[in-house]
Amino acid sequence: xxxxxxxxxxxxxxxxxxxxxxxxxxxxxxxxxxxxxxxxxxxxxxxxxxxxxxxxxxxxxxxxxxxxxxxxxxxxxxxxxxxxxxxxxxxxxxxxxxxxxxxxxxxxxxxxxxxxxxxxxxxxxxxxxxxxxxxxxxxxxxxxxxxxxxxxxxxxxxxxxxxxxxxxxxx
Amino acid sequence: xxxxxxxxxxxxxxxxxxxxxxxxxxxxxxxxxxxxxxxxxxxxxxxxxxxxxxxxxxxxxxxxxxxxxxxxxxxxxxxxxxxxxxxxxxxxxxxxxxxxxxxxxxxxxxxxxxxxxxxxxxxxxxxxxxxxxxxxxxxxxxxxxxxxxxxxxxxxxxxxxxxxxxxxxxxxxxxxxxxxxxxxxxxxxxxxxxxxxxxxxxxxxxxxxxxxxxxxxxxxxxxxxxxxxxxxxxxxxxxxxxxxxxxxxxxxxxxxxxxxxxxxxxxxxxxxxxxxxxxxxxxxxxxxxxxxxxxxxxxxxxxxxxxxxxxxxxxxxxxxxxxxxxxxxxxxxxxxxxxxxxxxxxxxxxxxxxxxxxxxxxxxxxxxxxxxxxxxxxxxxxxxxxxxxxxxxxxxxxxxxxxxxxxxxxxxxxxxxxxxxxxxxxxxxxxxxxxxxxxxxxxxxxxxxxxxxx
Numbered sequence: 001x002x003x004x005x006x007x008x009x010x011x012x013x014x015x016x017x018x019x020x021x022x023x024x025x026x027x028x029x030x031x032x033x034x035x036x037x038x039x040x041x042x043x044x045x046x047x048x049x050x051x052x053x054x055x056x057x058x059x060x061x062x063x064x065x066x067x068x069x070x071x072x073x074x075x076x077x078x079x080x081x082x083x084x085x086x087x088x089x090x091x092x093x094x095x096x097x098x099x100x101x102x103x104x105x106x107x108x109x110x111x112x113x114x115x116x117x118x119x120x121x122x123x124x125x126x127x128x129x130x131x132x133x134x135x136x137x138x139x140x141x142x143x144x145x146x147x148x149x150x151x152x153x154x155x156x157x158x159x160x161x162x163x164x165x166x167x168x169x170x171x
Numbered sequence: 172x173x174x175x176x177x178x179x180x181x182x183x184x185x186x187x188x189x190x191x192x193x194x195x196x197x198x199x200x201x202x203x204x205x206x207x208x209x210x211x212x213x214x215x216x217x218x219x220x221x222x223x224x225x226x227x228x229x230x231x232x233x234x235x236x237x238x239x240x241x242x243x244x245x246x247x248x249x250x251x252x253x254x255x256x257x258x259x260x261x262x263x264x265x266x267x268x269x270x271x272x273x274x275x276x277x278x279x280x281x282x283x284x285x286x287x288x289x290x291x292x293x294x295x296x297x298x299x300x301x302x303x304x305x306x307x308x309x310x311x312x313x314x315x316x317x318x319x320x321x322x323x324x325x326x327x328x329x330x331x332x333x334x335x336x337x338x339x340x341x342x343x344x345x346x347x348x349x350x351x352x353x354x355x356x357x358x359x360x361x362x363x364x365x366x367x368x369x370x371x372x373x374x375x376x377x378x379x380x381x382x383x384x385x386x387x388x389x390x391x392x393x394x395x396x397x398x399x400x401x402x403x404x405x406x407x408x409x410x411x412x413x414x415x416x417x418x419x420x421x422x423x424x425x426x427x428x429x430x431x432x433x434x435x436x437x438x439x440x441x442x443x444x445x446x447x448x449x450x451x452x453x454x455x456x457x458x459x460x461x462x463x464x465x466x467x468x469x470x471x472x473x474x475x476x477x478x479x480x481x482x483x484x485x486x487x488x489x490x491x492x493x494x495x496x497x498x499x500x501x502x503x504x505x506x507x508x509x510x511x512x513x514x515x516x517x518x519x520x521x522x523x524x525x526x527x528x529x530x531x532x533x534x535x536x537x538x539x540x541x542x543x544x545x546x547x548x549x550x551x552x553x554x555x556x557x558x559x560x561x562x563x564x565x566x567x568x569x570x571x572x573x574x575x576x577x578x579x580x581x582x583x584x585x586x587x588x589x590x591x592x593x594x595x596x597x598x599x600x601x602x603x604x605x606x607x608x609x610x611x612x613x614x615x616x617x618x619x620x621x622x623x624x625x
Binding site: 032033034035036037038039040042043046048049050052053056060071074075078079090093094096097099100101103104106107108110111114115117118119120121122123124125126127128131132133134135136 | 187188189192313321322325326330331334335337338341342345349352353356357359360361373376377378379380381382383384385386387388389390391393394395398399401402405409610611613614
């Protein structure tokens with residue numbers, strides 16, 4: 001696949017949204033959008049979905065089962081202690097520690113999930129089409145080979161939608 | 172319908188996105204100010220004194236402290252609860268306001284979260300050192316061992332405390348750090364020197380600001396925010412259970428969990444106010460931390476102060492209403508009057524009376540007054556913890572065991588040391604990290620923006 005990309009630069013969120021609409025109305029395939037802050041409309045336009053909350057729920061459910069089973073094993077099977085005749089399976093007093101350990105588990109697992117799914121980790125080699133995207137510009141990226149149009153067609157559509165500049169770059 | 176403008180603009184000065192980045196990164200780009208170096212020297216001196224006091228404790232044992240058979244918990248537990256309380260507001264502030272979608276949080280959350288991390292780090296020192304033989308601290312970890320294997324007591328609030336604080340430190344630190352990743356990328360992409368680009372590039376974890384990243388970033392924020400909100404409430408409830416599950420007069424109370432949680436948020440918000448005023452004044456960030464932000468924090472403080480006053484009154488009322496002579500003695504003869512009455516009245520004055528001044532709009536718009544009140548709140552909250560810990564222990568059921576308590580230089584030294592460690596951390600935060608969340612502030616620019624083309 002070609003590494004040549006068409007890059008459209010926008011000055012504001014409203015211009016970016018107009019640019020996305022302009023490009024999609026002409027059936028150009030947007031490769032990625034870079035913004036200085038989260039723009040939910042841009043995420044929706046690319047039909048990106050995340051199952052992060054589902055994953056977190058699964059981690060939580062597994063942690064609850066795991067912690068309660070562990071507590072049962074330590075308190076009833078492995079080393080039962082008789083506290084003045086109280087039951088060894090002291091379920092109500094397991095609840096708080098289960099809650100806290102569940103939160104700890106969800107935190108650790110969510111951090112790993114984020115790191116793996118968003119590919120964010122120390123020492124990562126990244127490709128940023130335009131460095132101004134982390135400052136004040138909104139960037140739409142097209143892969144020239146799969147954009148569905150040549151540079152001129154894409155550029156015209158973006159400029160008409162309010163792009164401040166459009167250029168080609170090897171990434 | 173009548174509509175009132177609840178809050179003024181969140182960002183003043185008709186900024187554009189680039190200006191926001193420049194303003195917030197300026198303290199990192201500019202030369203180190205002279206006051207910062209002086210403050211760092213003082214902080215490091217305090218921290219060194221604390222480290223020496225810690226060494227002295229480990230070298231010569233807990234006999235160097237003034238704690239005794241009756242007052243077995245002294246300044247160390249007071250300071251532990253005080254620091255944990257301060258640490259509470261950062262995450263509480265950030266997370267509750269995130270979940271409630273309060274956009275005014277964006278200018279303040281970063282500093283509040285930093286404060287949490289440093290404060291909880293300071294708090295963690297105290298239970299560890301209080302064990303006496305700190306090198307055996309690993310005994311509290313639940314691991315298969317050669318002593319039985321005997322498990323730790325999973326039903327003990329002290330163990331819950333250990334796990335809850337570890338989880339709280341991890342969640343606060345990760346919430347803080349991942350919040351900074353997009354901002355580190357902003358610094359990386361503006362860096363003029365190779366070294367700076369390499370350091371901030373490493374810290375930015377390869378962030379580019381793509382939709383894939385933002386989508387997961389938002390997911391992580393809400394998941395961590397949601398579960399940390401539960402943790403904020405449970406951590407200090409558990410700290411209070413360390414006290415409430417005992418049979419000591421003045422501690423054995425179901426009021427303790429909400430009383431501790433609210434008190435923690437109170438002291439933390441006080442510290443947030445102190446820090447924001449310092450940031451605003453010394454880094455000229457008045458356009459971001461506006462009078463309106465401080466006004467909002469002041470209103471929250473007045474509200475919490477009323478709850479604190481109610482809690483103090485409830486404790487005294489219930490001591491009388493219960494008819495329990497030990498409870499009545501503790502409250503009426505060892506707190507309101509008696510050896511420690513100064514501490515009690517200092518607590519009431521600092522926490523329940525002086526913050527009421529902030530009902531006045533004039534006071535809420537006077538930055539000096541707000542700064543002084545925020546400091547008074549933190550002093551008052553320290554007195555509150557002293558009241559709870561020392562008065563109840565010094566005179567309990569057995570008059571032959573009654574004793575008084577005042578700290579030794581070693582205990583004072585450890586406390587001063589933690590203040591030094593905290594301020595050192597905060598000063599490094601001021602110097603090397605964006606004090607305001609750049610990407611989040613940009614996301615709330617629109618209501619006051621003039622650069623948007625419509």
